[in-house]
Amino acid sequence: xxxxxxxxxxxxxxxxxxxxxxxxxxxxxxFYVRIFLSLIFAIIIPLLAxxxxxxxxYVALVATLYLVIDIFILERxxxxxxxxxxxxxxxFDVEVFSLPWNDIVVGNxxxxxxxxxxxxxxxxxxxVDDLMNWYSQDISKLDILPAVAxxxxxxxxxxxxxxxxxxxxxxxxxxxxxxxxFALSKNPIL
Numbered sequence: 001x002x003x004x005x006x007x008x009x010x011x012x013x014x015x016x017x018x019x020x021x022x023x024x025x026x027x028x029x030x031f032y033v034r035i036f037l038s039l040i041f042a043i044i045i046p047l048l049a050x051x052x053x054x055x056x057x058y059v060a061l062v063a064t065l066y067l068v069i070d071i072f073i074l075e076r077x078x079x080x081x082x083x084x085x086x087x088x089x090x091x092f093d094v095e096v097f098s099l100p101w102n103d104i105v106v107g108n109x110x111x112x113x114x115x116x117x118x119x120x121x122x123x124x125x126x127x128v129d130d131l132m133n134w135y136s137q138d139i140s141k142l143d144i145l146p147a148v149a150x151x152x153x154x155x156x157x158x159x160x161x162x163x164x165x166x167x168x169x170x171x172x173x174x175x176x177x178x179x180x181x182f183a184l185s186k187n188p189i190l
Contacts, residue, residue: 002140002142002143004140004147008133013095017128017134018118019119021126022118023084023085023118027078027079028166034070034074035170038070043184045063087110088110088115
């Protein structure tokens with residue numbers, strides 16, 4: 001049949017899963033910080049600009065400075081964490097499924113030292129028990145190609161479920177923001 005269920009629990013594979021978890025978590029934190037700061041600026045900057053009409057250029061300078069920080073630092077950090085997490089996940093899958101690495105599609109692998117560093121950071125605060133048996137033990141009964149297809153479907157389902165959670169979190173944040181803006185416009189504090 002196949003060795004996916006054996007390979008997935010090897011220490012080096014668990015290190016990859018813990019590293020990618022850590023990096024995706026960091027990427028999400030940057031994403032949420034960016035959303036939070038953008039909402040704060042969307043609420044406060046217009047109020048400040050209205051209140052400090054004679055010094056509008058300071059308000060514009062602060063808004064521009066935030067935009068530069070967001071685009072050139074925060075967004076790039078978020079994307080780098082996400083990109084490296086995806087490469088590490090790809091490395092896990094490629095090795096567990098006994099496939100060749102595709103430099104053209106994925107680029108270079110993340111250095112093993114980086115994987116170990118992020119894995120250790122994850123393990124400091126989290127258990128790796130939930131990373132064991134990433135794919136169901138039932139796939140060991142299948143031939144390799146159907147087993148890989150089932151595993152990839154599992155990955156897609158996991159990704160979709162994460163995206164749904166983020167979508168609903170953003171909807172809730174936007175609704176709360178609308179209420180805050182409405183409340184501030186009725187009772188300005190600045």
